[in-house]
Amino acid sequence: MSRKQNKRQPLAKSHQKRNKGIFWATRTRILSWYAIILCFIFVVFVPAFRQVLYARINSRVNQQITEKMQIFDQLITGKTQFYENIEFDEEPTESNRLREADNRLIQPPKTKEELRAFLDAFLGNQLPEDDTFLIMLWKGKFYKSSPRARPKELSRDSQIIRYWAGLKQPETGEKVIPGSKVDSIVYLAQPVKIQGEVMGVFVIAHATSGERGEVLEAVTVIIQVSVGVLFLALILTWFASGKILAPLRLFTQTVRKISETDLNQRIVIDGQGELAELAATFNEMMDRLQGAFVSQQNFIDDAGHELRTPITIIRGHLELMGDDPQEVQETLALVMDELERMNRFVNDLILLAKTEQPDFLQLETVDVWIFIEELFAKVKALGDRHWQLKAIARGKIVADRQRLTQAVMNLVQNATQHTKNTDTITLGSVMRQGQVSFWVHDTGEGIAKADQQRIFQRFARATNSRRRSEGAGLGLSIVQAIAEAHGGKVTLESQPKAGAIFTIILPVEPPQEQKWN
Incomplete structure (x- = not known):
């Protein structure tokens, strides 16, 4: 095997080592990273989306029960005056609905009997929204609610009812009930007083299972749609990456065709962008390399010619030199002249080589x-x-x-x-x-x-x-x-x-x- 073949063999081996199959290709790695990024986005987005919807539901529920409690407080404390036979020119508001519920209430209750009558009338005429419950606790026990049908978590003797019955101060919060159908209960409790004595507790409670079930259903739909979108996006990415990386494959094919005897290969530049700039830069580099190789070859040919001529002259005269002292002297003079010319030539070559060194000039x-x-x-x-x-x-x-x-x-x-x-x-x-x-x-x-x-x-x-x-x-x-x-x-x-x-x-x-x- 020749030295040239020995040099090329490691290159072939290294090329085989680099070619590890489709799983190591740039196109596959781009697809993998794209899939990882999209999955990460979905993993972060879906829980965040669910939490945002939960927060909005809680905010809306809190706003509704707060508004209801404010109206109840206005009615029972006499801060709002009422008139019988109220007529609404526009769409009735929450406050107007409560006022319309019982036009018989002209004055706020001042005694226990009036309070019970007020509560009976108020709760009997209320139709709360779904999953919202108006509950009245009287002297530590369940008294009445609207609507009457309640989940078992809000039954008469449930733990949360007993807890609310013992409140002495207004309280708002959320009770999470693991394993129950209501999921959690958002509530606002207001003690009811007559002449400074706490007679009971009025509670507005809302079960969040309905809204949160809708949220979970929406999240499920989003996940299903996202999986389909992800699959479609990966397919489109696979074809798009192949289109984008096509110039690189052409680049590789062109480089493989380049050899020390063929430096004329160039990449066809199509379009603009980084890959087109890379192709243009490669073509410019090949132009410089080809010029350098041509210049080097010409330099070797010219230098060989310049050195071959005096060497031939010297050899010819030395071979023909006889014993005549005059002839020997003439031959030596000619040989010395040619050697001097060769010396100047070599010195010039060394000088040109030194021009590339940083210490060429002594300023x-x-x-x-x-x-x-x-x-x-x-x-x-x-x-x-x-x-x-x-x-x-x-x-x-x-x-x-x-x-x-x-x-x-x-x-x-x-x-x-x-x-x-x-x-x-x-x-x-x-x-x-x-x-x-x-x-x-x-x-x-x-x-x-x-x-x-x-x-x-x-x-x-x-x-x-x-x-x-x-x-x-x-x-x-x-x-x-x-x-x-x-x-x-x-x-x-x-x-x-x-x-x-x-x-x-x-x-x-x-x-x-x-x-x-």
């Missing part, structure tokens, strides 16, 4: 006037040209002096290789709007428009160049890398037969992420 304060004068003194030794220095900027910048010197010198070296002895090379600088520019202008052969972007690539040379430069085509790439490391850029203005102007534009202050020496 310091640089006086532009002094810096450009020192550069001009150095460049005049590069060749027999008409050298000129113009527009020297005044001011200081923060930069790596050595790297900046290397960048400008590469531009000047490039200019000398594409000019003749009669041509002029001008060096200058200018500072404005927070930027400093270093430019090299030559009157040489110029650069075609089609080559002006390409020549900054590694191993690239102008197609209209009349001579092969001594370097490997990395000089302008190094210049661009140094400028970008400072947060700047390199520009080119040129026309064929009209020379070229290379300009390095840098900020006076470098980016914050750069580190000082």
